Amino acid sequence: MPATLRDVARLAGVSPSTVSRALSTPAVVNAATRARVQAAAERLGYQPNRAARGLITGRTGNIGLVVPDLANPFFPSVVKGVQARARQSDVAVFLADTDEDAVEEVVLVRALAKQVDGLILCSPRASEEDLLAVAQETNVVLVNRLVEGVPAVTFDNEGGMRQAIAHLVALGHRRIAWVGGPRTSWSSAHRIIGLYAAANDNGVDLLEVGHFAPTYDGGMAAADQAVATGATAVVTYNDLVAIGLLARLHARGISVPDDLSVVGIDDIAMSRMTRPALTTVRLPKQKAGQIAVELLLAVLDDPDPDTIIGTRGTLHGELIVRDSTGVASDPARP
Amino acid sequence: MPATLRDVARLAGVSPSTVSRALSTPAVVNAATRARVQAAAERLGYQPNRAARGLITGRTGNIGLVVPDLANPFFPSVVKGVQARARQSDVAVFLADTDEDAVEEVVLVRALAKQVDGLILCSPRASEEDLLAVAQETNVVLVNRLVEGVPAVTFDNEGGMRQAIAHLVALGHRRIAWVGGPRTSWSSAHRIIGLYAAANDNGVDLLEVGHFAPTYDGGMAAADQAVATGATAVVTYNDLVAIGLLARLHARGISVPDDLSVVGIDDIAMSRMTRPALTTVRLPKQKAGQIAVELLLAVLDDPDPDTIIGTRGTLHGELIVRDSTGVASDPARP
């Protein structure tokens, strides 16, 4: 049986409320008694029961984190960032993996919502209405998704795409293919906007190659179509797709970067392990998780809609040049 | 404000206790009233407050999951297994990542322990004493680690290593190097036992190459020493190490599998994406997570030490042959 607040009170010879105060509002209690209480608590190994506290304060000290698929290395990074920051504030994290299922996602979110002070939804697949509904009932921070009126931390997709295009243009590329992600992906939609803007500014022909699963297999599937565009460089929805693409190109005997340059997005750990290593736009994944927690904490402390509505952080990507874009001053056609 | 049990009681025209019973012990309440209660609950979107329930039942309906490093793809797989199984039983999962820090691990475990019914510790780095101490205070299930008297789900390391050696022997290898994992790794220690047993039975020379970080960089670091042993094949602590090793070998112009064969352990997704693709021993990672939850649930239902002590599941690995062991009937020396 763990010690309760009453046990501490008895041992310290004070009332329960004094113990409560000594522990959560130390400033308001006499230094001497405070010491006595702390000693007693120490001796009993007292740990407040968070559930009981939550029952009365309405705060659980827990947050929920929902991600589409932990098997995609992008998400573990975000999770690590969330964890690390949450721990600093003594907040525990419920994690839920939706297996990329938009329906399951909403169910899980609803279930979690009851037990936490707030939720971080990372790259949610749910519809905008569903997300708004959830945001109505509970504190929500979005990561990698923007919904009007909901606090969010996103990546500067347009800026990232500009960097990728600028790099490729500098290497002489003028025909560039884009391998899109899932049709419902918010980031995919926004990346292509940035691509078109950059392409226009640079006199580049942009060739869309449709939508593919955000996976290795998706990249394998996209490769032939990307080649068929006649582009000299390909930008993909994410690194996993780029790596799948690399594999298929190799199988076909198409050399990267000699015949075709490839650029990914994310900079997952795997990207420096491929051959050739993958040029990519590094997204500050852990940082995003960390900031999401900070945003959520801010929302919890001040749930005033006026301050919060539209609160958002935008994180910038960083171009990481590796061998998959080599040096191709005279990019050959495959 | 979410609806409370009293709200439901009022709407259904019954007492709170009846509502409570109708929802948690449906059998014991009249069918008609039960229906009325359920209708009312439905209409109000009533969700029981788990914290309040936990306060009285002593059960939170939550479990904690602690892993060393989500960045190692092995762990997200286990986490997914845990999640999936926990969800089925309407149990929520707290996740903590210790960043491979044994001290932090114990701290985190202690903190989590207060808020959950039980803990799943995956590949814990803490000392046996610390783990025993924790297991004393709270319900614990270990994954990939064995401590006397603590329920655990482990992998059949010896069997896995036998398969790896048998495969290599069949290909003609007689000098095989082993790249070990962290000094404190339980599985590393047990894998080497299996290796020696299998090596003895097959007249194979086993060459230990020391201890390395369980990472890509660890594999890079190990490669040269592995080559220097004069072995014709290398087995590594895990796939990540094998992949790092592959990279370094390639940089040195050593061909795999022509000059040297490589076998990993785990079968992470990345292993089929390397060049050459990695032969490995597949560990049922998700399954391990799933079983860990089942074990924990069993412990919770029947905390009788006699039934539980020593409860354990052993999962078997499966050899996955890919190109990194090619066909080398006449394995050349590098």
Next chain:
DNA sequence: GTGAAAGCGCTAACAT
């Protein structure tokens, strides 16, 4: 089969 009452461990007025 159902209701009334008590209380899980804690905090927050309200007194003092």
Next chain:
DNA sequence: ATGTTAGCGCTTTCAC
């Protein structure tokens, strides 16, 4: 500055 009282939302005796 400290103690007293009440109650968060729920389950569970104990009566009926």
